[in-house]
Amino acid sequence: MNRSPLSHRAHRIQEVFHELADLEPLERSHRLNELDDPVLRDEIVSLLASHDGVAELQGFLGRLRPSIDPPENLVAQDVAHYRIEEKMGGGGMATVYRARDARLGRAVALKVLSPHLSSDDSAKKRFIQEARAASACDHPNIAVVHDIGETDDGRLFIAMALYEGETLAEKIARGALRPSDAVDYARQLASGLGRAHRQGIIHRDVKPANVIVTEDNMVKLVDFGIAKMADVHLTKTRMTLGTVRYMRPEQIRGRRVDPRSDLWSLGVVLFEMLTGQPPFQGRHEQAIMDEIVHGELVPLPSLRADVPEWLVRIVGRLLEKDPNDRYATAENVVVDLDQLIFGRRQYPTATSSPRGSAPPSRSTPSGR
Secondary structure, three states, rough: OOOHHHEEEEEEHHHHHHOOOOOHHHHHHHHOOOOOHHHHHHHHHHHHHHHHHHHHHHHHHHOOOOOOOOOOOHHHHHOOOEEEEEEEEEEOEEEEEEEEEOOOEEEEEEEEOOOOHHHHHHHHHHHHHHHHHHHHHHHEOOOOOOEEEEOHHHEEEEEEEEOOEEHEEEEEOOOOOOOOHHHHHHHHHHHHHHHHOOEEEEOOOOOOHHHEEEEOOEEEOOOOOOOOEOOOOOOOOOOOOOOHHHHHHHHHHHOOHHHHHHHHHHHHHHHHHHHHHOOOOOOOHHHHHHHHHHHOOOOOHHOOOOHHHHHHHHHHHHHHOOOOHHOHHHHHHHHHHHHHHHHHOOEEEEOHHHHHHHOOOOOOOOOO
């Protein structure tokens, strides 16, 4: 019996989806670009996003089963010795509330694991890992974790310091930042990352939404939910971790991620602070990944003429596609940004050269 046009299309969508689901991201991108039907391509991209992303999949299930998983609201309730005052935000994995610590009388941000994950051992391990990763760092530019515990119905929670301010994403949404502010925030972020890296922790989700800028302009890196610790391995092989536009070329290629991967994301954040837009863009996730791996970086001066040449070079070094060509450590980034902040020299000389080669004839950022 002949299929109807509708059933034929559904069969085609299913066929292409299953064909691409197990491919590496870069190969997926090439295959998607070969599809002549843009509507079909967008449908496949949507399905792949749900297939790969835990948050997207949970959101999809939530729309299908609203009566099973109703929106949670713990306002005016007690969680252990914390009194919930208001809901601040949340995603597929957890909800964040403003709460009051009854024992110490201080305000905290309370992150509570979502109800439908209370029996998911993998989600609970990742939640505990987040608390461990953040608490291990102990740095002024990393959010403080006060406590971790469990609700009466078996759900985990993390109590964190509550910071008055806004996310870097909210600041960028209003437009590009002044170069001096962008350098200051990037320097603080690099300092916090340096501490995390020395503790054997790779954040892997550095992006403006995970950076809080307090009212006194202190940067606080939050959300270590997908951080990789030296002694913990929780990554699922087919899961796309992090936001696509901040992913690293080596991650997209399925290669080893190390601290220099966080420095790439720092470069993306710094570029976005200076220009108000990400350095790599596309119509869909696969197109963005292809740009990250193969695309040329848009020259910063073409987007903003008042960015100092030395800062342009720092951004370029952070966004080198080969990790070996980036800064070796976050501390090296701090050294070069300090040159700009304190104005000791406009174009400092590199302190080291790549792979032991002779120093370059012109000045380049240190730590290569």
